[in-house]
Each structure stands twice: as structure tokens, then as C-alpha cells.
Amino acid sequence: MRESDLIAGLDQQQLDNFVDYVLSEDLGSGDVTSRVSVPASARFSAVLAARQPIVVAGLQLAAAFFRKLNPEVAIEFLVQDGDNVAAGQPLLRIAGSAQLMLAAERSALNTLQHLTGIATVTRSYVEAIAGTDCVLLDTRKTIPGLRAIEKYAAKVGGARNHRMRLDDGILIKDNHIAAAGSIVEAVKAAKAANTGLEVQVEVDGIEQIEPALTAGADRLLCDNMSPAKLKGAVALVGGRVPIEASGGVRLDTIREIASTGVDFVSVGRITQSAPAADIGLDYALSS
Template identity: 45%
Template sequence: MTESTERALRAAGLDPARVRRVVEDALVEDLGPDFLDVTSVATIPVEQMDTADLVARADGVVAGLAVAATVFELVGEVTGGARTVEVSLVARDGARVARGDVLATVTGPTRLLLTAERTALNLLCRMSGVATHTRAWADALAGTKAMVLDTRKTTPGLRALEKYAVRAGGGTNKRMGLHDVAMIKDNHKLAAGGITPAYRRVRDAFPDVPVQVEVTTLAEAVEAVEAGANFLLCDNMTPEVLTEVVAAVGDRAELEATGGLTLAVAARYAATGVDFLSVGGLTHSSPILDIAMDLRTE
């Protein structure tokens, strides 16, 4: 991995070492333990060099260009062609792109380009799809104070990349996992005997960890705030009930609407005065953004 790619990953809030592990695992899926592309080895002379463009096949928002660059560079490392791989990023993450736009250009051994192609595109298309979907939500909430949040409903192994793609699309990250934020949900309330005892137990055990409480009624919202909670997840509430919760809670807690939200109703929920709308579909249901790699023929 080149220094410029490492810098780009860090600037995106991504750990280069973690990205490397993700890419290495993805390459093993495609190439096996020997990192072998039998078709390219059989059909393309080892000395052949070419340039290829990564091209958008649809309009959308791009994310993951430095991750795609990592794929080409790591394939170069394991095949001995690292010094001859050059990746030039034309677009920038978070930018709107149109069908036909060149997003990046890669020059190097043709075998290497074709060997890395699918793995690079799998990650780039996935991340760009998440960013594109997120941008639609961010646009729907424009002009309101509400922001769109992601959830933990991510692809195993790709959480950091998918949450970065949410940021690139104009969204906001919630918690990374079970370790950095405590979230008291319905089953926790049942097991602990209610909202107040559950909140107190979390606060006593982990006094410095942020605590969020899931509530389903106005009464639960009031109880949670009186117990000390300053972040409420308002689950499956109608806009009318949410308006009542906003009025009752005031500025004592941040409020998040969650549960079955769609773009069609986003504006109605934002108009209630909540701070966030959380959408699991940003990461579990976003279609990819179609991106291809085209070898130059001239």
C-alpha cells in the first residue's frame, strides 16, 4: 500500500491496517491461497502493460476510491508488480457522479489489472451504493435539523467501510458496536425490571459510556429522561406521538426516530422536531452503484 493511499484512508477515518485485512480476505476469496488468476495468467503475456479506467455506469455518489486503490496495490505486492502500479483518483469520495464519468485510472501490468478488477469493483460498488442511498435521505431531510443515522445492520466484516460510506453520502454514524455506546432496548428493560433500574445499572457499571434508551410510548420517554437519559430512541412511533414526545422532553435529551422509516415519510418525521432518523436500510438494503473497469484500446 502506498503512502498516498494510506493518507487517503486515514483522512477518511479508516484504519489502513484494517482496510488491508479486509482487502486481503476479499482477494483470497477470488484468488485462493496462492493468489492466482488462471485466466489472466494463461492469456496475457507477463510483460504486457495497459491502462484502465474505473467508470460509473449510473448516476450516484462515489465512495471507497482509496479502498479500490488498495486492492490494486496489494495485488501488485503479492505478484511482484507493486512498483509498476499507478492509481490516479479522478473523482473524490462524496462527489455526485454521472453515468460515463471516469472515477479513477490505473496503469500497470495487464494481468494485475484484470486480477484485481472484480475485488476492487465489489468494494467500490458496494460503498458507493451505500453513499448514494444515504445521499437520498440527506437530501430528503435538507432544511430540517434532523440528520440521517446508520445502525449496526451492516455486512459482517465491512462495518467500518459501510459506515464510512454513510458519512461520504451525508449521513451520520451512530455507535460502532456494543462496546462504545450502551443501548438499553426492550429486552434489556424486561430483563432488568424496567427502564429506570436498567439505566442505573449501566450508569453504575460504565459511568463514562454514553447511554441510549429505546422507548415506545410517551410515558417511557418521560421515565427515561427523569432517570437521567439524554438520548432516546423513539421506536415505531407515529409523527403525532413523536410531536408529543418532543414537547414533553424539550432539550433534556436528543431524540431519534426509528423503525420502518421510508423516504416517502422522511419529511413528516423530520417536521416533528426530532434530531435524527435512523435507517437500517442504508447498509442492509442499499443496491450497488454500477461501476465498471474499461481497458483503454488506443
């Protein structure tokens, strides 16, 4: 399936399942408050707007919640995912049944705020390493069940997606090495399996690099190394394989890390710890 056919990283079946699950979680047997206090004939128009500077992500997904409860809802998109938006700028306009719009509001906002928060934080990391030749990667540190949409938001923010699932690549880490007996044994076994996948090896010391390369590692992940050690690792590798830096990377440290000559920096916090964006939905009665 083409990427252009997806909505926030989801195909149609995944989108339907996600929207149904989230709405069922929020609605239960129905929005009692709106049903008993708002006339069934009442109609609302509304504007969804940013309340802080943001990078938008998940707008089409948010709209899907309103469409699910009211297929006749009118929606006008005013920006697109990936746009930098100033505080106060409208994102979309909607009009339709007041009861149904109120019922869908929280599910739509929760999703949009979360994904936009990820895209906004990600963009700040990307901008922090602008001008270097280093690429920002996301990780598998995602909320269970939300990986596809969170990685979509990270990509919107400018990161490159890395390993959606465990079958996307081989990454030999310290626990694999301990179980195999050594880096050499772990890498040799992985290469002998002939999976066709790249074999990446995590190293946390300079002394592990040469054994990993000799055994056939295709890529290195330098974990929790200081910038000085990363420079040493880059010099030792000498361009033989790509190098990724990871571990405890913050916005205030990523540029120094990226400037050591590593090819990639992976940051778990862009999906794991991004704060929700402040986005609001303001209603007015329609005639």
C-alpha cells in the first residue's frame, strides 16, 4: 500500500478499528450529558485552533472521529500535517449535530494533541542538528498500541522512522551478547542466519567496536557514550559502517552529539515523553 493511502500511518481497516476502540473507550453506552442537556435538533459550528506554536500532526485522524459519529458533518481543513502553526491559528472548521460533535470531541482532541505534541518536539530536535550531516531517528519507545501513529507523528516532525517492529532489523544489544557469550558469537550467528536484514550491534565501549566489525556488523549503535568517546568511535570506524548514537540524548545535548561525526542520533523521548500540544475546540450555535 502506498504511503499516500494511509491516514496517520493507518490503513482503512486499522483506522476504523482505532476510531471504534477509542470512541468505545470514551463513550461507553453514550454521551449522557449531551443527550439530556442538548436538543437533538441543535447544530454547532466550531473552530479547532492552536493555543501555542505547534507542528500539526494527526488532523485527518482527528476528523475521522467526528465523521464516525456523524457522516454528514462538514469539515474544512485550514492547515496540513507538518505545517508550523502559530498560537491562535485555526486548524479546521466543523459544523454539524451538536450532540454528536460533543460526543466525539475528547477522542479527537486527545489524539490530535498527542500526535501534534510528538511532531512539535521532534521538529525542535531536527532544528537543533540542522547543518550537520546527522539524521534524527525515532525508536520503539512508544505507548503500546499507538506505535504506528506515534511514528507517523515523529516522521511528520522530521525524524526518520527506525524499526517499526522487531522483524524490521537485527539489533544485537547487551542482553543478546550476554546470552550468546560474546559480541563475536552473537554477530556471527546473526550473519550465518542469512535473514537478508542489516545486523546492527550496540556497543558501550570503544574496545567492543573492532570485534563487532571483524565479526561482520553492518552498523553500530554507540550507547551512552560521551561526545569525546563518540569522536573516538568515529575515528576508529573510519567510515566502514554507519554509526548511531543513543542514550540520554536531550535537546540541549543533541547538537554536540551530532557534531561528533556520527551518522544518526536516536531519541526515545520524542515519542516516549513528548507533552501534549495545547489545542482547543470552540463552539458556536448554528442557525
